[in-house]
Amino acid sequence: MRFPFHLPDNKQFDAVGFGLNAVDHLIVVPEYPAFDTKSRLLEHKQTAGGQTATAMVALQRLGLKTAYAGRFGSDAEGKFGLRAVQEEGVDCEFAEVVEGARNQIAFIIVDARNGERTIIWDRDERVSYAAEEAPLALATRGRVLHLDAHDPPACVRMAEAARAEGTIVSADIDNIYDGLPELLPLINILITSAEFPHRLTGIADERASLVELKARYGCAIVGLTKGARGAVILCGGQFLEAPACKVPQACRDTTGAGDAFHGGLLFGLLTGEDIETSLHLGNAVAALKCRDLGARTALPSSSELREFLLRQD
Numbered sequence: 001m002r003f004p005f006h007l008p009d010n011k012q013f014d015a016v017g018f019g020l021n022a023v024d025h026l027i028v029v030p031e032y033p034a035f036d037t038k039s040r041l042l043e044h045k046q047t048a049g050g051q052t053a054t055a056m057v058a059l060q061r062l063g064l065k066t067a068y069a070g071r072f073g074s075d076a077e078g079k080f081g082l083r084a085v086q087e088e089g090v091d092c093e094f095a096e097v098v099e100g101a102r103n104q105i106a107f108i109i110v111d112a113r114n115g116e117r118t119i120i121w122d123r124d125e126r127v128s129y130a131a132e133e134a135p136l137a138l139a140t141r142g143r144v145l146h147l148d149a150h151d152p153p154a155c156v157r158m159a160e161a162a163r164a165e166g167t168i169v170s171a172d173i174d175n176i177y178d179g180l181p182e183l184l185p186l187i188n189i190l191i192t193s194a195e196f197p198h199r200l201t202g203i204a205d206e207r208a209s210l211v212e213l214k215a216r217y218g219c220a221i222v223g224l225t226k227g228a229r230g231a232v233i234l235c236g237g238q239f240l241e242a243p244a245c246k247v248p249q250a251c252r253d254t255t256g257a258g259d260a261f262h263g264g265l266l267f268g269l270l271t272g273e274d275i276e277t278s279l280h281l282g283n284a285v286a287a288l289k290c291r292d293l294g295a296r297t298a299l300p301s302s303s304e305l306r307e308f309l310l311r312q313d
Contacts, residue, residue: 001235001236001238001240001274001275001276002274002275003221003235003269003274003275003278004220004221004235004236005168005188005220006166007143007144007168007269007270008143008165008166008167009143011140011141011142011143011167012065012067012141012142013065013066013067013091013141013142013143014059014064014065014066014142014143014144014270015055015056015059015064015065015066015067015142015143015144015145015146015266015270016056016066016067016068016069016138016139016141016142016144016145016146017052017053017055017056017066017067017068017069017070017145017146017147018052018068018069018070018134018135018138018139018145018146018147018154018155018158019050019051019052019053019070019146019147019148019149019150019155019172020050020051020052020053020070020104020148020150021048021049021050021052021053021068021070021072021081021082021085021103021104022048022049022050022053022081022103022104022105022106022121023046023047023048023049023077023078023080023081023103023104023105023106024046024047024048024049024105024106024107024108024255024294025044025045025046025105025106025107025108026043026044026045026046026047026108026110026117026253026255026293026294027041027043027044027107027108027109027110028041028042028043028044028110028112028253028293029041029042029109029110029111029112030042030112030113031111031112031113032109032111032118033109042112043293045293045294046080047084047293047294048080048081048084048085049106049255049256049259049294050070050081050104050259051148051172051174051258051259051262052068052070052146052147052148052172052259053068053070053081053085053090054256054259054260054263054299055146055172055259055260055262055263055266056068056085056090056146056263057085057088057090057263057299058259058260058262058263058264058267058285058289058299059263059266059267059270060088060089060090061088061263061299061300061301062263062264062267062285062300062301062302062305063301063302064267064270065091066090066091066142067090067091067092067093067094067138067141067142068085068090068091068092068094068095069094069095069096069135069138070095070096070127071095071096071097071098071101071126071127071128071129072095072096072097072098072103072127073097073098073101073102073103073104073124073126073127074097074098074099074100074101075101075102075103077102077103077105078097078101078102078103081103082095082097093138094135094137094138098124098126098127100126101124101126101127102122102124102126102127103124103127104121104122104123104124104127105121105122106119106120106121106122107119107120107121108120108253108255108294110252110253110255110293114251115247115250115251115252115253115254115290116254117253117254117255119255123150128150128151129151129154130151130153130154131153131154131156131157132157133154134154134155134157134158135158136157136158136161138158139157139158139159139161139162139165139167140161140162140164140165140167142162142167143167143168143270144167144168144169144170144266144269144270145158145159145162145167145168145169145170146170146171146172146262146266147159147169147170147171147172147183147187148171148172148173148174149171149172149173149177149180149183150177152177152178152179152180152182152183153179153182155171155183156179156182156183156186159183159186159187160186163186168188168189168269169186169187169188169189170187170188170189170190170191170262170266171183171187171189171190171191172191172192172258172259172262173190173192173193173196174192174193174195174196174258175196176196176199176200181217184216184217184219185217185218185219187217187219188219188220188221189219189220189221189265189269190213190217190219190221190222190223191221191222191223191224191225191231191233191261191262191265192222192223192224192225193224193225193258194206194224194225194226194227196224197209197210197212197213197222197224200213201213201216206224206226206232207232207234207239210222210223210224210232210234210239211234214234220235221233221234221235221275222234225258225261225282225286226244227244227254227257228244229243229244230242230243230244230279230283231244231261231279231282231283233275233279235275240275240276240279241279242276242279242280242282242283243283244283244286244287245280245283245284245286245287245308245309245312246287246312247287247288247290247291248287248288248291248308249291251290251291252290252291252292252293253290253292253293253294254290255294256289256294257286257287257289257290258286260285260286260288260289260299261282261283261285261286262282263282263285263299264278264281264282264283264284264285264286264305265278265279265281265282266278267281267285267302267305268281268282280309280312281305281309284300284305284308284309284312285299285300285305287308288300288304288305288308
């Protein structure tokens with residue numbers, strides 16, 4: 001099945017992102033610790049992450065041209081995070097450093113047995129965007145605008161500006177925020193965490209909750225990622241599902257896999273693939289992301305991605 005919209009051609013970037021960046025402190029333990037115990041860690045690593053920043057890095061690694069707008073703290077973590085995005089070649093003209101603010105951070109406990117993780121995070125409110133602070137000049141510069149909806153009023157303004165100029169709006173949403181109902185009708189491609197449709201609609205059945213989500217907000221494509229169970233999309237009254245790819249060697253860390261999935265899916269869209277192929281690309285990028293501990297170096301190039309998919313067949 002083809003994507004049900006036309007991508008504009010006369011844009012500076014393939015994709016632009018507006019949303020979160022973060023610095024993750026990954027702590028690997030033999031198994032998740034019981035309450036009131038001590039555990040010696042196996043490994044600790046500081047890495048750059050965040051939903052939208054990771055998706056833009058994934059697309060850049062795959063050979064596309066991307067830009068990122070988001071706010072970094074002026075602390076050591078903020079400097080580390082900004083440098084990490086810049087070094088990947090993502091255009092950061094619209095990224096900002098907020099003097100005196102702390103960068104978003106997360107402490108992530110990774111279970112060495114299966115790579116699954118528990119996240120403890122914090123976000124300084126000073127790196128948030130008010131509606132009037134949205135960098136509207138960036139919204140129309142990409143064929144796709146990708147959001148994570150953490151500042152919905154600002155995201156609404158970005159999405160409105162993008163839609164007015166023919167840019168396709170994609171969103172990765174995993175939580176319910178104030179102002180979200182105003183944003184959702186402006187999204188063309190809404191792919192969420194597995195729990196989000198149930199939490200928003202109150203419907204437990206995955207497919208029924210996606211039907212309700214589409215009926216309420218009119219997004220051309222709605223879907224959800226299911227971790228080891230792959231991903232499912234609803235488009236044109238038809239469900240399309242793709243199983244997860246097997247992680248090479250073994251899964252070291254699932255952190256950022258969903259963010260990487262969005263990079264792979266959008267890569268398929270932007271390179272003219274159909275929805276089914278794009279789903280497989282998303283799952284493949286997510287699997288390759290899980291092969292290393294939080295490392296952006298695990299995000300593949302386009303040639304590596306194609307080779308990996310051939311081996312899956």
